[in-house]
């Protein structure tokens with residue numbers, strides 16, 4: 001058994017020779033991984049590489065076919081979530097496990113109630129409030145979790161693991177739904193965990209974060225461990241190479257945009273949560289970037305235009321024609337589509353196949369000539385799957401069995417195939433690996449080239465800067481800054497507007 005050179009103690013975690021197969025897929029192939037006390041190990045790899053599968057073995061969600069796991073030198077059999085908790089392992093899964101009807105504090109203590117009645121509830125609520133305070137993020141305590149934003153739900157998951165006094169905390173893409181500022185809070189939390197000698201496994205597709213927070217990286221490719229190295233010995237280029245097995249020179253595809261006249265003109269757009277109406281327009285062939293902190297109103301803006309939220313006032317015109325959009329159906333018919341940020345709730349049906357999901361927004365068009373269209377659709381579906389590098393055995397596979405990033409790509413493909421005039425992307429590359437991000441950017445460029453008007457909402461500032469012709473920065477339901485010259489703009493400039 002390997003012992004830490006410094007302390008002579010066995011490592012906090014040793015996974016040895018882990019194999020796991022699903023029907024038709026060898027998800028893990030002899031993977032070994034160790035984590036020292038107080039060490040942050042970043043687990044990296046392309047979409048479908050096996051990261052989530054590996055940590056499901058730690059959370060007791062699935063069992064390995066072969067291999068063993070030791071915690072602090074003791075072999076453990078993690079055959080249930082309760083067994084994981086007992087072994088001192090807290091896992092925050094990529095798709096949350098919160099009960100939507102319960103409040104944050106109720107979710108945190110669910111199944112571990114500390115007593116009975118009013119006193120217990122008050123104690124738990126108080127303890128939860130304290131833990132939330134430590135995270136520095138504002139989460140309403142008494143609102144059902146289902147009504148919280150993705151970011152707030154993420155924080156609830158983290159607090160839940162913290163409340164269980166875990167020795168090892170495993171986070172599967174915790175930052176995917178967080179903005180820059182919230183990621184900074186998360187990193188403060190992780191540094192604090194390190195000081196308390198807690199080990200962390202951190203999964204993320206954001207390279208910057210890996211360099212900021214991890215001590216060591218471990219890279220998976222096609223279910224095998226490619227290698228592990230101290231983060232300080234690697235640079236970005238080398239890391240990407242380890243992940244994708246080839247060299248990627250540029251992260252944003254080269255393009256020149258030809259901007260035409262304004263297509264989408266928005267005047268006095270008013271949401272119940274906005275203090276004022278919003279005015280902006282999107283030109284032909286333009287990518288309008290929209291950014292801000294969580295709660296800035298970016299998603300509400302998108303949902304208003306798409307008819308998913310109730311419009312309190314204002315007007316939207318497309319190519320000079322006033323639109324009267326009262327539902328997403330109206331929006332789709334008018335040529336507007338929205339790629340949502342929350343694939344599980346709004347984007348996909350997990351129990352349906354990739355191909356069925358792909359065809360979903362087109363059901364009305366499918367009502368006649370179903371067979372012919374069905375076949376056409378399969379061809380289109382396969383071609384998008386190839387283009388976006390969706391890792392699947394075949395297009396009849398259930399979406400629920402795809403890895404998180406590959407699910408996101410199905411949502412993208414589904415909307416991209418529609419011939420919409422206005423395309424709104426809400427966090428288009430969340431959870432998507434570096435290689436596939438490039439492909440998504442190339443597709444967005446292609447839409448712009450076709451003369452569409454594009455709104456791209458994103459929290460990833462490099463992406464906002466790299467892709468937008470113009471940037472709107474929002475704060476608490478207002479537009480606090482408009483950046484015209486995106487080539488000269490900086491992340492700091494955006495952050496200043498965002499925090500106003």
Ligand SMILES: Nc1ncnc2c1ncn2[C@@H]1O[C@H](COP(=O)(O)OP(=O)(O)OP(=O)(O)O)[C@@H](O)[C@H]1O
Nearest residue numbers: 022027047048049050051052053401402403404405
């Ligand atoms: N329940 C399942 N049934 C069948 N196949 C599965 C199941 N869960 C995962 N897989 C397959 O196992 C492989 C690894 O998936 P996994 O979710 O571990 O990837 P990942 O590295 O976490 O990717 P991502 O970055 O997209 O989250 C994928 O090919 C996936 O389709």
Ligand SMILES: [Mg+2]
Nearest residue numbers: 052094403404
């Ligand atoms: Mg995953």
